[in-house]
Amino acid sequence: MKIENKLILSNIINGAFIVLIGLFAYQNANMVLTKLRFVEIADDLNASFLEMRVSEKNFFLYHDRKALMDIRGKIASTMTTIEAEKDDIIRAIEEEDLKKLQSHLKAYSFAINGASTGDPRDPDLETKIRAAGKRLKEYSESISRLERTRVNDIILSSKRILIISFWVILASALIITHIISQKIVRSLRRIEKLTKSISEGNFNRIEGVRPRDELGSVIEAMDSMSEELAHREEQIIQSKKLASLGILTAGVAHEITNPLNNISMIAQTYAELYPKLGEHDRIEFMNKVDAETERIRKIVKNLLDFSKPKDAHPKQADINTVIQQTLTLVQNMIDVSNIETSIHLADGLPPVFVDDHQIQQVLVNLITNAVQAMTSGGRLVISSRPGKKGDSIEIGVADTGKGIAPEFLPHIFDPFFSTKGEGGTGLGLSVSYGIIKNHQGEIRVDSMVGVGTTFTLELPRYNNEEKNNE
Amino acid sequence: MNRHKIMVIDDEKIVGDMAKLSLEQEGYVVETFLNAEPALKRLQEEKFDVVVTDYKMKGIDGMEVLKTVKDLYPSTQVIMITAFANLDAAIEALRRDVHDFFPKPVKIRELKASIKRALEKQL
Numbered sequence: 001m002k003i004e005n006k007l008i009l010s011n012i013i014n015g016a017f018i019v020l021i022g023l024f025a026y027q028n029a030n031m032v033l034t035k036l037r038f039v040e041i042a043d044d045l046n047a048s049f050l051e052m053r054v055s056e057k058n059f060f061l062y063h064d065r066k067a068l069m070d071i072r073g074k075i076a077s078t079m080t081t082i083e084a085e086k087d088d089i090i091r092a093i094e095e096e097d098l099k100k101l102q103s104h105l106k107a108y109s110f111a112i113n114g115a116s117t118g119d120p121r122d123p124d125l126e127t128k129i130r131a132a133g134k135r136l137k138e139y140s141e142s143i144s145r146l147e148r149t150r151v152n153d154i155i156l157s158s159k160r161i162l163i164i165s166f167w168v169i170l171a172s173a174l175i176i177t178h179i180i181s182q183k184i185v186r187s188l189r190r191i192e193k194l195t196k197s198i199s200e201g202n203f204n205r206i207e208g209v210r211p212r213d214e215l216g217s218v219i220e221a222m223d224s225m226s227e228e229l230a231h232r233e234e235q236i237i238q239s240k241k242l243a244s245l246g247i248l249t250a251g252v253a254h255e256i257t258n259p260l261n262n263i264s265m266i267a268q269t270y271a272e273l274y275p276k277l278g279e280h281d282r283i284e285f286m287n288k289v290d291a292e293t294e295r296i297r298k299i300v301k302n303l304l305d306f307s308k309p310k311d312a313h314p315k316q317a318d319i320n321t322v323i324q325q326t327l328t329l330v331q332n333m334i335d336v337s338n339i340e341t342s343i344h345l346a347d348g349l350p351p352v353f354v355d356d357h358q359i360q361q362v363l364v365n366l367i368t369n370a371v372q373a374m375t376s377g378g379r380l381v382i383s384s385r386p387g388k389k390g391d392s393i394e395i396g397v398a399d400t401g402k403g404i405a406p407e408f409l410p411h412i413f414d415p416f417f418s419t420k421g422e423g424g425t426g427l428g429l430s431v432s433y434g435i436i437k438n439h440q441g442e443i444r445v446d447s448m449v450g451v452g453t454t455f456t457l458e459l460p461r462y463n464n465e466e467k468n469n470e
Numbered sequence: 471m472n473r474h475k476i477m478v479i480d481d482e483k484i485v486g487d488m489a490k491l492s493l494e495q496e497g498y499v500v501e502t503f504l505n506a507e508p509a510l511k512r513l514q515e516e517k518f519d520v521v522v523t524d525y526k527m528k529g530i531d532g533m534e535v536l537k538t539v540k541d542l543y544p545s546t547q548v549i550m551i552t553a554f555a556n557l558d559a560a561i562e563a564l565r566r567d568v569h570d571f572f573p574k575p576v577k578i579r580e581l582k583a584s585i586k587r588a589l590e591k592q593l
Binding site (some may be wrong): 125253257260261262264265266268269272273292 | 482484485487489491492495505528553554575576577579587
């Protein structure tokens with residue numbers, strides 16, 4: 001669910017709860033009002049009843065017949081009041097109670113009616129009337145007392161419920177806010193991790209579960225951004241290639257002109273000195289010509305490798321086997337140098353999808369560089385291990401040679417950049433770079449002057465399904 | 471006869487070797503160097519009549535050699551050769567009083583003629 005929707009839902013729930021509490025309080029207040037209205041009526045009735053009892057007393061003490069008339073008038077007006085306020089009364093008390101009150105009133109009225117013909121000095125009559133009057137008054141008073149208690153109860157329970165609701169709403173608001181903010185923080189962390197991986201140059205589609213909330217939309221946006229970045233990177237590489245073609249042309253001119261000049265000068269000198277040269281000298285001259293043509297051939301070959309790295313024929317391969325085959329190629333070079341070698345190949349590495357000849361070419365380049373950087377002896381470490389990302393393998397070629405100066409590091413993969421003087425064409429590393437990029441891999445270098453240089457190749461593992469889909 | 475001294479500086483060994491063989495035929499004394507540093511050191515010890523230097527070299531380059539030679543011995547003539555046909559470099563060299571500027575591949579006959587002219591200039 002979207003975080004926005006969660007917030008809205010939690011607000012709706014809390015809001016509904018508050019409305020409910022409000023309704024409850026409103027209803028309680030109404031109830032209290034009704035009850036109070038009744039208590040008001042009951043107080044009036046009680047006052048009337050009290051007056052009836054006073055008239056009753058006058059009748060018995062002073063045998064005043066007018067008092068009976070008063071009582072009858074009061075009874076009639078009370079009955080009218082009850083009838084008029086019946087709805088309000090029923091709302092406050094049970095209909096049963098009202099009926100009982102009315103029957104008590106009727107009984108009293110009946111007794112009074114009986115007294116109008118009887119003798120006021122008759123003690124039976126007096127007892128009867130007094131009992132009926134007392135019952136009526138007590139009943140009415142008990143009802144109003146009960147209702148007062150009820151009003152108190154309602155107010156007390158409302159108060160309690162309002163306090164509890166306050167705490168419940170506060171707690172739920174706090175808990176929901178906490179949960180949602182946790183979720184936002186978690187999402188932000190994940191986004192932070194993803195952007196880091198993109199900034200490290202990982203433009204692959206983001207894997208893993210795609211939540212159906214804002215995070216999901218952000219991941220979606222990042223995916224399209226990565227795609228765009230990958231596309232742009234390709235364009236940049238392409239334009240870099242074009243730019244290096246310019247450098248290449250100038251470089252080729254310079255590189256090839258030197259051996260050409262050498263051949264030309266040998267030929268001129270040969271012609272000039274021919275009569276004076278011995279047979280051995282003549283052969284020496286021709287060997288030099290041959291060596292110079294070999295130099296040109298090498299430049300041209302490297303150039304072709306550089307310009308057409310796309311003619312790779314990748315297949316499933318075990319990287320350790322590729323490394324072992326490379327070692328047999330360079331064994332002789334290592335043997336004649338004053339270098340210690342150690343090989344650390346990890347077991348159980350997943351297969352890779354590579355053109356083994358091209359990878360061998362890269363490794364030969366790196367190992368040759370390492371050996372040449374350690375003219376005064378040192379240690380060469382060649383290793384293979386699972387890649388840090390899990391879906392790749394890493395190959396390390398580390399030497400303890402003279403290292404590469406920091407100002408040269410950004411240029412070592414440029415074509416015709418060489419720190420080796422006449423010994424290097426400056427094409428080895430740029431060709432290697434092209435090959436590894438073409439394998440969707442990476443080539444990295446760490447170097448410290450006087451300590452040594454480590455090249456790390458990262459190659460994607462062979463993915464069976466993916467290749468079948470292609 | 472006092473034999474003229476020629477110095478050849480080029481990081482291509484064959485250039486020095488061939489120039490030496492050929493120029494010695496003309497009776498010059500030739501010394502060759504693979505880079506500028508030891509060459510300039512040698513020049514501190516002794517004057518050479520003509521210095522033939524490559525333009526593009528690792529470390530000290532041909533322009534630097536030209537400057538140093540002209541500071542040390544204004545009469546010494548410098549001939550520059552280069553695999554890198556660069557007009558700006560040629561103009562700069564001419565401004566600094568270079569005797570001649572040859573693109574590679576070098577015609578030895580032309581080089582010899584140029585050296586001969588350089589020596590005549592000094593008379």
